Amino acid sequence: MEQVLLLLILLPLIGALVTAFSGNYAKHVALFSSIVSLALTTAIVCNFIPDASTQFVVHYPWIGELGIDFHIGIDGISIITVILTNVLVPLIILAGYKHDYRSQNALFALILFMQSGLLVVFTALDAFLFYIGWEAALIPIYFICAVWGGKDRIKVNMKFFVYTIAGSLFMLLGIIYLYLQNPANNFDIQAFYNLNLDEAQQGWIFWAFFIAFAIKMPIFPFHTWQPDAYEQSPTATTMVLSGVMVKMGIFAVIKWLLPFFPAAADKYAQIIIILSVTGMLYASLIAIRQDDIKRLIAYSSIAHIGLMSATLFTNSRVGLEGVMIQMFNHGVNVIGLWIVADTIEQQLGTRKFSDLGGLAQKAPTLAIMLLVMAFANIALPLTNAFIGEFLMFNGLFSYNIWIAAIAGISIILAAVYTLNMVQKVFYGNTTAVTANATDISGNVKLALVVLVLVVIALGVYPQPMIDLTKDTVGATMAGK
């Protein structure tokens, strides 16, 4: 049982290897592998004791002379992201079933490889291992986007890749600096927590780390890679990017930034909150003007992430709990929206509102699913996003009423663009494109039903999720 976490990380790797060599059966193998991972995750969650401790620790020496260890474990913060990853990957693979991807074995193998990298990021207790996972999760994305992406993929992808590499190199710089300050000469996260750097030192390494995370999230003004990358990537990747990848940034701020540099975080909180709120409004306004479902979801995603990043720096426990829940919920909701968008594009060959309309008459099931997802995107009560956004606004409100009020405008804007999309795509008269549309079936339906159930279940009864994280969140806040 002690090594179960190691198994959790190795499983997708083995799955990726098998998938790579299983030709036309690749998608079945990949799905099987991801479901086994999910089962294992369930077992871990059931055995997880919801307190502030780090559990399921696996610790091996790796590169002795540099003090690098293979050291992983799960606490109340990482368990959320681990569940998110392992719930979403099977759904993403399921949603990709119908696609006729060329050399699908490579595609699914890369997705599983990435899953492994993400799990390393979320469970790492060694800064170096964290960095390795951070990069290892990125490389597969590069290849997936560049091979299976849209027509501008090469240019867009290069921008995305160079952007994120530049960011993570700064993080590496910060990690090396902390390592050299550490009298124990290792990369242990606990040792880094106890460093107690003075304010001047904290200042610049804070930014070295923050830029890496801000690019990943992304926070205004580091967001320019995102809409293009989302639009040009194959949907499977877009789902991973927006569902899980951006959570790496949020997660990293909670676990690898705030506890390291509490003084700097307080000092620069205002700048970051203002940037985040600016980004929220900016992205919401642009989303209203979009004529393309994918780009709309991309900008809407920037707005939601902006709220999370603003709340992170308010130094409020309630807000942080909200962020933890919302990390999971945003992942679920955005994946739902992507599946709908992808279904429409697959069937009708267009993503433009101007070409679509009246789809509800032809595809009622899809319309209902989308409506639930849309409500969740606006954070209506009884959907999962409500409780998260409520807690986050609570935190933001306690920080500064005016900022909370300005951020609140984005909720109204979210309703405007989301409902506008629903209306233009699903209601009104059918167009030439949608006249012959049919309803969804099979795998897509299964994936959407699962997501909708999660949305409603967590919207009505979010307590288990809060219980999982609240002690660790409390400890993190106390540690600051």
Add this chain to the structure above:
Amino acid sequence: MNAIILSALLGVVMMFSGIITNNKSVLKYIAAVGLLLLIAANLLDTYALFKININTHGLLSFEKFGLYFNTLAFGATFIYVCLSGRDVEKAGINVAEYFALIFFVLCGVSILSGFNGLLMLFLGIEILSIPLYILTGADKRNLKSNEASLKYFLMGSFTTGIMLMGIALFYGATGSFALEAPPVIPTMGGINPSFLQVAGLLLLFVAMAFKVSAAPFHFWTPDVYDGAPSVFTSFMATVVKAAGFIAFIRLFQNQSIVLGPSWKIILSFVIIATLLIGNITAVFQQSVKRMLAYSSIAQAGFMLFALFAGNDLSREGIILYSVAYSLATIGIFAVLIKMSDYTFDGFNGLAKKQPVLAFTTTIFLLSLAGIPLTAGFFAKYYMLAAVIKEGGALWLVIIALFFAAVSVYYYFKVIQAMYFKEGEAETTEITGGFKAGLVLLAALVVLVGPWPSIILNWFYF
């Protein structure tokens, strides 16, 4: 000492074997066996099992660091001969001589890794350089090869002049060729170098910067690397360059304090210029071979960090960097030689036609770009960590990081061409053995990635 003597002897053996046999592949096998012998002899020396002792009166000193570097350099050459030996045969008609010259270069390498006085530095540099002038011009009927050879020779000779001038001034100031640390005179407030000594060291610095193609003394590099037969460019850009760095570090490890604070200022100027020129110019290249030439300048910028930091971490770092960079570059050049068209467009669609070549090249490129889990990552890591450890030069590290991100761009352009663009990449005939060799080399690069101790632990045995 074993390595110096044996490599010179093997060079002579190779020359005469050209008389005995005309079969080119036999020559290749003789060279490969010779290299294995050389490695064995050097290992015997390293572990003091059998060594030839000649009193050099302190001009040469063989400690573990240098001997270990020899083993790695010979090993890299062995890999090089295994992978590209067949192409050496095609470079021209005098195959035996080419292998002989390579052994003479290795003799220069072993002198440079063990010199302890300026006289030996000079001999080593010359023994290393003169065979390279010839190899550059090996393709006698090709105008570009001739031009490159002449350019290299003229510029190289000029630099030799500068180096001799530096040595003369240094000797004039200290009365000795020895490179001991300058005496500290407490009454004068630390060391008190004479003007001649400083001038001499600066001239030596210029000459060495030329040899490792650091900007602004890099102008010969693109033309020579481009003009020389690709198979010899590969050798020049890897083993020879690494040896240049070892010599550079040996030369300045005790002498840098003579230059005082201005040492770091000069060096940081050179590092920034090298990174800037190498990386930015590489972005705009149309030919992969020229891109690799500029990228080798850019990589030299990173290797100069070892000189800048000058601590234990950087000594390990330069070894790791040499290995990581050499392995990847040998691999890429081995593939490049097989391509009919050296431009980026020539690589279009290689992944479909030659998946093994494309995949291994990708790994080599990832390593050059310093992506984690490949050997190149820890190489860069050690360099940066060494400089951060020394302190006071964080801005330099930040600039280097910026250029590391730039380098991702041009290395990935090759990957893009191979995988994401449609095209008919033409290659010459690829044998199964060649592919197997590439896969083994790529496996080595990936193995050193997470476990750099494979290379570094030997320091402590």
